Amino acid sequence: MEQNTLHATQPLAAQPLAARPLTLGRNGRTPKTLRNRLASAPMERNYGTTEGLITEQYIDYLATRAKAGLAMVTTEATYVRADGKGRTHQLGLHTDEVIPGLRRLTDALHAEGALAAVELNHGGRTAQAAVSGFKNLAPSPVPCATAGGEVPRELTAAECHEIVGAYAEAARRAVRAGFDVINIHGAHGYLIHQFMSPLTNHRTDEFATPERFMNLVIDAVRAAVPDTIVGMRVSVVEGPEDGITADRQVEIIAKAHLEHLDFLDLSAGSYEAGEWIVQSGEWKPGVLAGHAQAYRRFGLPLGMAGRLNSPDIIEQVLRDGTCDFVSLARAIHADPAFAGGVLRGERYRPCIACNVCIDNLGLGQVTCTVNPAVGRSRVPVPTPAVREGSRVVVVGAGPAGLTAARELAEAGARVTVLDAGARPGGQFALAERMKSTPDFHRFAEWTAEENARLGIDLRLGTHVDTNDVGGLARDTAADAVVLATGGSRPAAGFPGEESPNVLDVRDWLAAHPEVLDGRGGAAPEAVTIWGADSVAMSVADTLADRGTAVLLVGAQDAIAPESGRRAKILAVPRLQANPRVRIRLGAAIEEYDGARVRIGGPNLPPGGEWLAAPGPLLVSRSVVPLDGAVPAQVRDAELSRTAGVPVTLAGTVVDQTPAIASNAVKSGYDAAQRIAGLLAPGATAANEPSLNGAAS
Incomplete structure (x- = not known):
């Protein structure tokens, strides 16, 4: 239970x-x-x-x-x-x-x-x-x-x-x-x-x-x-x-x-x-x-x-x-x-x-973003207790990393979380300032309380070379490592993207918190957003609500297709009804000259169409998981063998599901259970992940 x-x-x-x-x-x-x-x-x-x-x-x-x-x-x-x-x-x-x-x-x-x-x-x-x-x-x-x-x-x-x-x-x-x-x-x-x-x-x-x-x-x-x-x-x-x-x-x-x-x-x-x-x-x-x-x-x-x-x-x-x-x-x-x-x-x-x-109701069992134990076709299995004195390092303080850290600390491990950012939470820390997701701050506050209660050592501003997990394990005396660093962000993929005016939307949000949370910063007069995923939707909706003119261009046929209907039931109609918001779907940005974008698509004439694109051009691109053809157990086994301690991946680096917070939390929970099983009293080398895909 x-x-x-x-x-x-x-x-x-x-x-x-x-x-x-x-x-x-x-x-x-x-x-x-x-x-x-x-x-x-x-x-x-x-x-x-x-x-x-x-x-x-x-x-x-x-x-x-x-x-x-x-x-x-x-x-x-x-x-x-x-x-x-x-x-x-x-x-x-x-x-x-x-x-x-x-x-x-x-x-x-x-x-x-x-x-x-x-x-x-x-x-x-x-x-x-x-x-x-x-x-x-x-x-x-x-x-x-x-x-x-x-x-x-x-x-x-x-x-x-x-x-x-x-x-x-x-x-x-x-x-x-x-x-x-x-x-x-x-x-x-x-x-x-x-x-x-x-x-x-x-x-x-x-x-x-x-x-x-x-x-x-x-x-x-x-x-x-x-x-x-x-x-x-x-x-x-x-x-x-x-x-x-x-x-x-x-x-x-x-x-x-x-x-x-x-x-x-x-x-x-x-x-x-x-x-x-x-x-x-x-x-x-x-x-x-x-x-x-x-x-x-x-x-x-x-x-x-x-x-x-x-x-x-x-x-x-x-x-x-x-x-x-x-x-x-x-x-x-x-x-x-x-x-x-x-x-x-x-x-x-x-x-x-x-x-x-x-x-999720129309898709299958009803799950929960913050509670990864429910709705997963089984009675929840508690995370097993680990050997006394076990040390675990978690790299990444996003939803996956924080979830893994909490579960392992509850299981008795001494947990250190390392993250290069200035604050924990990853995309949660950005989403809590969006108009459509104001309650997301509750997860951040609860996580901070749990970190303090469980004695989790959170070290921000710490860069980690994930290519040298063995060195990380030695330097920290870790008995196991969880890598929850998300994934890579692809290039925008159009001429002109090297312009200083082209910014990843997450980087722009992190650099301009005052624009979104009302702490005195004025919203930009206009922005252009390339991408129509859930992040783009939330940012466009929030900025438009504050008076910003928005051009939203996305290759998607619908806004935020990875999100369910209720998650966007208010935001999408608002965007569609706002006269200061222009939406062009089923189209790709093919060129950017600093003030205009040329878009192309199957429903556009040869050579595309030029549109005025004022303000910064914010690129919303989902992170790319690692090669899904390689089973997670095999990747874990290879990393563990190289590092000399159990290593497991969490978050979007392994998920082939949409890169949303709910999936990240579930992935972090599962990673913690894998590591806890390997560190449980009585676990032996026979329990270690192997190349045949078997894992405890």
Whole structure:
């Protein structure tokens, strides 16, 4: 399991509001008491099987968070019928076959003192035949482009009633599986929400009224499980301009059969407004607080999600009476110890709102940039303890190097980190000043605290000859070396690049921090950026926000293709709408004369096109990994043999995945585990990497 902290007790007067218990249950139903005000939100993770069954990995993940102190642990949106399945590895409650596995989950959660909750869902128009194997169904034949664009078949009235019955059957299975709480998913653009919204419900029959289908589901679930705690998740804002307004959503909920519910769980957004479902780091903490007060009129306990990423904001919304409990997703995904941070002031690894988690949802298992132990197709394996007195040198203080250093120090090694820069963090240190990634500073601050706690010796301004790793090991008396120096940056590749006006964008950012962080430096009047990767996007967006005119030229067909949709959901539309930003994609800079660039491409005339290119020309180029044809184990073995001590590579020097922080952190974590295995008590020369690719 992932690391977490031990429970502790405090006098009631000294406890935060979040630590106080909360009892749910009304109208004669047997109450259930949450031991505190922290619940996990129904965050989708793709940790199940393709048949909708739970896995040991998923049970471990949720039980770890229960052990950390959450009062109520909720599964992801769980489909009630096979044609409502929206993810390849989504959990299901569609058949009795899922019950034994879910019973193992609820037993594990109860053993840790948490209530077990499940969210009932049907994807409707968002479910696609390519995933579910069934034609998708919806209130009206309105496709969901974000989910895949399949045009759904309009449900008949009889079919609407059949799906209502599926919710009831799923609720019965949930109780048989041992769940204490059922949460009906009425938000985020799924089937119940589709009946509410004028964008997706164009019907003229009994289901034309937005509350009709919702109430049938509420009634059916309550009849199926009369003594179970039942709530409903609601999007307080749908998002699109012509969708459900905040006031209209309150009117719809006012017509709900609230006597059958025990709580409301407030969220926001829809598939057409994903920025509301999982909010960007640009948005203020507690972003939904202003909408919650309107739901107090219903007299039900309120849960609330939305940028609740620190103990302070959680205490604030509870103290203000905004909600009665909080629904946490990314914060406890990044570290289950966040619960201990809220309840007992313990340390935790902070979420940085990068949204790699949600962007991975369409690709596979949901991982995390700052927590490399989650979402990697296995129960996390702790880094093994090393022999007493082991010394490790890590070269590079970027995300990979800092991660490797922390893991090895936690394993008992004496760690020294060497870096040529003036501050640690690598690209993280630059990204924290970008408009779209303001929470990245939290990683830097946490890392600095961890370095101090673990006694890591960080030496900046130190140049290392990585071609002489053996000399480095001898000079530092290292028992092992981790090389986390990133990779090489290719030449820009056009005539005129030798001009002093042509600068690598990272070098320019490092030389001009005041331009980006508002410490009195004026933003340049204009810049030209060659490259359209995520770095170029962030820099262009940040400078444009400060009034700079930007010319962005990229060979890519889209801006930041290596980033997921949510990571750029605000920045790209801003750039496209800004009249001071010129964007030319699918084009290459072929010449630069100091004031203009000549661009060429398949859609340009022979000889290309000259464009005015004022200001510095900033080149954004991804680092180039080492030869991917050589297995990492072979490279490690060759380096180790030359150096005379175990050596391993980390970061983009070995990754063949996009050069983003999430991949660097994972690479650093894996490198630390390899080195720790070689330095573990009892490890022998037989464990050393060899040319046949075997490694301990």
